[in-house]
Amino acid sequence: MSLADSDRELVVEELEREPTPAEAALFENLWSEHCAYRSSRPLLSAFDSEGDQVVIGPGDDAAVVALPGSEDDEADEDGDDRTYITMGIESHNHPSYVDPFDGAATGVGGIVRDTLSMGAYPIALADSLYFGEFEDEHSKYLFEGVVEGISHYGNCIGVPTVAGSVDFHSDYEGNPLVNVACVGLTNEERLVTAVAQEPGNKLVLVGNGTGRDGLGGASFASEDLAEDAETEDRPAVQVGDPYAEKLLIEANEQLVDEGLIESARDLGAAGLGGASSELVAKGGLGARIELERVHQREPNMNALEILLAESQERMCYEVTPDNVERVREIADRFDLGCSVIGEVTDGNYTCTFNGETVVDVDAYFLGEGAPMNDLPSEEPEQPETELPETSLEDAFDTVVSSPNTASKRWVYRQYDHEVGVRTSVGPGDDAAIIAIREAEQGLAISSGAAPNWTTAAPFEGARAVALENATNIAAKGATPLAAVDCLNGGNPEKPDVYGGFKGIVDGLADMCESLSSPVVGGNVSLYNDSVTGPIPPTPTLAMVGTKDGYDAPPLSLEPDTDTTVLLVGDTGLENGDLRLGGSEYLARTGGSDRFPELPADPAAVVETLAEVANDETTLAVHDVSHGGLAVALAEMVTDDAGLEASIPVPESGSETAAAAALFHEQPGRALIQTESPEVVSDAFEGVTPVVELGAVTDDGTLGIAVGDRTLTTDAGEIRDRRATIERGLE
Template identity: 40%
Template sequence: MHSLDTVKHAEQTPGTELPWAELGLKEDEYERIRDILGRRPTGAELAMYSVMWSEHCSYKSSKVHLKQFSEKAPRSDAMLVGIGEQAGVVDVGQGYAVTFKVESHNHPSYVEPHQGAATGIGGIVRDIIAMGARPVAVMDPLRFGAADHPDTRRVLPGVVSGIGGYGNCLGLPNIGGEVVFDSCYQGNPLVNALCVGVMKHEDIHLAKASGTGNKVVLYGARTGGDGIGGASILASETFDDSKPSKRPAVQVGDPFQEKLLIECTLEAFRERLVVGIQDLGAAGLSCATSELASNGSGGMHIELDTVPLRDSSLSPEEILMSESQERMCAVVEPDKVDRFLAICEKWDVTATVIGEVTDGDRLGIYWHGEQIVDVPPRTVAHDGPVLQRPYARPDWQDALQADDPAALPRPRTGDELRAATLALVGSPNQAAKSWVTDQYDRYVLGDTVLAQPEDGGMIRIDAESGLGVALATDGNGRYAKLDPYAGAQLALAESYRNVATTGATPLAVTDCLNFGSPEDPAAMWQFAEACRGLADACQALGTPVTGGNVSLYNQTGDAAIHPTPVVGVLGVIDDVARRTPMAFADEGHLLYLLGDTREELGGSAWSQVAHGHLGGLPPAVDLERERLLGEILVAASRDGMADAAHDLSDGGLVQALAESCLKGGKGARIVVPDGQDPFVFLFSESQGRAVVAIPRSEEVRFNDMCGARGLPATRIGVVDGDELEIQGQFTIPLAELRETHERTIPALLA
């Protein structure tokens, strides 16, 4: 190729071969680029299209299914900014708005666990800043391979140190998340990261470049060779150790630079200096310039040679594809540029005017005066391929669902039930995760009200009134493997329930959809079913999807991960002083089980721990029951009727009891209701249930409320003593329960 492949040179050399296949493009996609441009692309144009049309950036396989989140969206007065922006924004009252989003950084975190996870946190935080908000908290839903696999000892500590190191340096509390182990994630850990930010309504900013003559300012870190095509290319193909081309340098994060970037950006916002803004994440400058231009009212002219570099040997193509971290792009009116640059200088942030908004409809990029890009920006940013991938219910699905756990041997005697309880509570997925969460600062900034291991994290956003928000993330890949439609609904139901358990009213949803290769019809069927299930459930619960992320190609060779839709729910609480914690802390409080318990053990923690079994159907979904339970839990919190509450999910009632007893340091005496099988009572994973601790003075009022609304409420025991006693079956001292619950993770990672 010509040493500088200009637009003029491309027009004169139509036969020049370009490495489109190596950049992940298909032949028909390359031909379409030629049709759009009326000529062959330049090397720089090819670089831009290749990263922006990658699966990770263009959603080409998922777009057709994601449409349902808009088409079926419930009407919501709270929604201020919906799908399509960098993050969704909801109204939480008193003039406050909250923005939140979850994204994946899966493949980079396998290649380089610490940096992959750290830059995942950095990227999601910049999405939140770019909306005009101050970030106030992060969360991290994580999935790793088998707990006892040697590679888990490499990946997990690296991921945790990356998340903790980056978040702690930014001064952001980590208030929730999950840690799940399953051999299906062995070569494909899932590192999902959520951030939430707060602003006033009038401070919302969008990614658009409007106003001819306005300047384009690149600010933050200098551009380097790290992460060239990183997330965009790495996350867009099946993972394979043997292909060096699929292991580009993972981006390197600098949290101190990001902290300066946050303060610098927020000060510029306060002074109303910014017309439009975009963070530089996947696809770097290719994304920022094409997105800003296509969302604005005109074109854009960029002088690429003015971009500040860490490595002077980078080619124009590499500069456009670099995913170096801690960078943002702002559109600023000419008379405000000097003030914007002065604020950047004050915060020691490098800032450079690299171009301006033009009155045309083209994105023109120049290198030392020569034009190397001349494209319609929408074709890069928004009009990428839309694929109707074939999908089909896999032929093994029927046999999987027919393999019901009812046939498995189950504990019958008190001694067997005791042993099964200890095995469950000490299993890697049900054991205490304090080895992980103790590496995160959960209380920095002083506004954390609830954090792990509570059902939901809660942050106070107004000190005077006590206004706050609660967040939870959930997703059970075992349920989704058994039935992806129901599995996605169960993920939403659990997240919704967790938020309501804290006393907050669920408002809105963000999702991170982690699946196998879209080229596999079975994985694509799982994805299509999960989207349909989640969209239907959001409609039923009145919680719109505000945005999120799709992560495909999570498989090694032919082995895909379990379909893992992770659902984050945000709720609002008028006064955080009324929150409901999970701890049983007061002797004599009465314990009530809300909801119905049936024999539902498909995909259950018991079947996994006791038998290594996955089969049958997941628990039934009843969204009306979830909504009713949520209303009861919120009312009980608001009116001071419940002093503690804990939702029932993985591990059933016995796991919830163990966790609430250990958190409060108080035991419980439990009576198995007449006619109920003790094993089913303790280990079933029926949904729409919670256990609550009620002061005796509130029992009549609480029962009246549940009765009036038609929610089954069964008194099952009392908070008492220093052991968990299931009367007539077994007793476990809290000291033994705690030792079993807390030793597992440290022992695995020792």
């Protein structure tokens, strides 16, 4: 680790002396891109983070949002406090390349502790994962290790993984992405923040002992991956202990229940130095810490190691002197280590080690003094239209069996998504539904991005990602409430890479504002670059929505032959201007095209879809997205319920038009099985077109007539084709 010369000059000017080795290392980590957002913060003001539902927005360990009907300051009729959810998202990209199991596992642990530090109990996880081409053996190794790490940690701590996404793209080969979101539950009385309250209060470290793992993790995450990263950077990866985390979850719950915590911060990036300095800086205060008091699991650790180690399962609490002994008792009860390491002051942030002062700096300067980067950017070029020549039959087979559109059952069957008995709709559907019985509401959760979309058109692709997540939620009858994002990009010092990153920030912000879904928090991960090149600009969005009750229409067709399936959304068939840009069809068959236009009024589409999904005449709803209409139809068919669908296409260029009709991926569309087509048509009148596709059959066969061509496949064949991942890992 080393502090950049330009940064060292600023530090020397502020301190009026040379920094100590511990100070230099602390500044190097807290002023890194990973912690200080030096290249991204100038762009993040594009996001609208305010709303009546927003209790705490960006800047704390997690955001806090009030559920509908809980916005007023007064308690509800039963005298209960307002019901809050917390939302957070984190990346563990570089660690998951170096050590896929521990890298992914500790990503889960970190985002759960962010939830704990707000006084919330974690109730759901969502993981969005991105790897190189599935056919590549190294990608499979990373994929299997990451999924195993997530499932092991999440299952052991008893938090259900209910939603997420998996994408494969050649540009992730040298740098996979692991983005994990967590939703927690709390209320007004239990709410805790990371703002230190009062000088004289004690700083108490609770959890696992401090070791040497994870040293320099923040700086490691702020540079490109080297060719030898898997061996050379292994010490920067933390090692998790989910059983200790489970004890920490329950101990934290007890501490919150008894009102023993004044403020809290979990130990993540930059370890104790990061957590404790940020805690007091947010309160405009300082601290005095005696590093030798920190309970350790390895002998002879020096001051820098104790200060910066990113050992897992640790929390830093501000506690009044009168409550310290009770905190010790609770920690002992849960077999957790507990150290009173110092106290809050109204002076500098100081750390001593065996009587020697090793850190003496202004906490605010340490946390907020890093200068922002003013980087050049280039607008990405728009692709030319070059469409492939391939038969519809071959294209259907290829797209339906692509790893990106294939079943992800192999992934989510490894996750315990029932633990906690809140899961009403689990993984494998458009969105998950979690029962918030405290507010008698269902919470819909959708998470993901679309690297093909944002590679083709960063701005429009990111807008489409936001609309896609909102459509997933609406398909379950919920309306968007709020979102958090994980903005992943390559090396921002490259103008073309930074231009693409700027595009996804602006696109995501634009669509979320249109949907009245404030972006209340998030994470930025840059320098996702390796010897194989930069990753695609990847704006993972985790969005939640709410609905009355916990039930939702299924994704699969109901076996009722007296019903009709409708396509809701702009087909583009009227003018023949179907666009295939960003589609899995082009990714698998070659070629390029412009990205599809999005609906003129996306908020109205989402609101109306949620309304129709909750109508008693609606039997099934499924959004149309990756793979286009062909994949959405294939996913709805079951052994008991088939479909005879007819899709009209323009006479001219029928083969190309037929391919575009089946495989273009404009989001904001949905398939609806209904007993009353008039209800759907009336609801969407003036909002978006509604096209009748055909009637449900009882033979489990999907027949798609596209112009003068007909594709026929039964449900069993579709299942076999969509089992690509299981076959590839046998």
